[in-house]
Amino acid sequence: MAGASWLRKLANGAASLVGLKSIDSSGTNPVSDRGILVFANTSEVIAAERALQDAGFEVKVKGPPPDLQTGCDMVVVFPVLKQAAVEKVLKEARLEPEKIITEADALLDPVSLYQVKDLGRWLMIRAANMKITIDKETGIIVNISGGGCPDVPWLAQQMVGKKFCEAPRPISIGHTLCCYSLQKAYDELKRIRPCG
Numbered sequence: 001m002a003g004a005s006w007l008r009k010l011a012n013g014a015a016s017l018v019g020l021k022s023i024d025s026s027g028t029n030p031v032s033d034r035g036i037l038v039f040a041n042t043s044e045v046i047a048a049e050r051a052l053q054d055a056g057f058e059v060k061v062k063g064p065p066p067d068l069q070t071g072c073d074m075v076v077v078f079p080v081l082k083q084a085a086v087e088k089v090l091k092e093a094r095l096e097p098e099k100i101i102t103e104a105d106a107l108l109d110p111v112s113l114y115q116v117k118d119l120g121r122w123l124m125i126r127a128a129n130m131k132i133t134i135d136k137e138t139g140i141i142v143n144i145s146g147g148g149c150p151d152v153p154w155l156a157q158q159m160v161g162k163k164f165c166e167a168p169r170p171i172s173i174g175h176t177l178c179c180y181s182l183q184k185a186y187d188e189l190k191r192i193r194p195c196g
Helices: 002-017 042-054 080-092 152-159 177-192
Strands: 034-038 060-062 075-079 099-102 114-119 122-127 130-135 141-146
Touching: 034 080, 042 075, 042 080, 042 177, 075 080, 080 099, 114 177, 122 141, 122 177, 130 177, 141 152, 141 177, 152 177
Parallel strands: none
Antiparallel strands: 034 075, 034 099, 060 075, 114 122, 122 130, 130 141
16 A cells, blocks of 8 residues: 555654654554663662663663653653553562653663763763773773762772773672662673673
């Protein structure tokens, strides 16, 4: 059907303008299959991520779209088709999001929590307010910085100068929000440059 094809192209063009997923060729897929959980503070995001992962849900922590920023610079992205089950897990964990919305409602994608900078010989990954930098040639961690938590110097002392693949996982040696953010940067670095 030429008319349906033209409408689908128009819808996909409009979706791409606002950063949403396109409708598939059957025209049956929704614009988005993800929902966003917005919490008042980062400790609730951390607890929600853990509770949902422990319950077997595939969730990701990302930065909120600008229209959803509440002071907490992280949101939890979840499969929207499982919203009822997600809400049940959160209720059992006594976690109440400020908002539960779909990306289609927001008309915006959540932004990546990570920033990756290639600095020539060095590679820096930033997650929220924490950064980890390695020497690309040797794999040695050359800097840990950011945040304002009291354990940042301790984390740096334990990790800087060690090969990335041999350094302790941040979450195994610290317990603050900065440590959580550094763990996210560490995980992203491991995804980009797997140990092997």
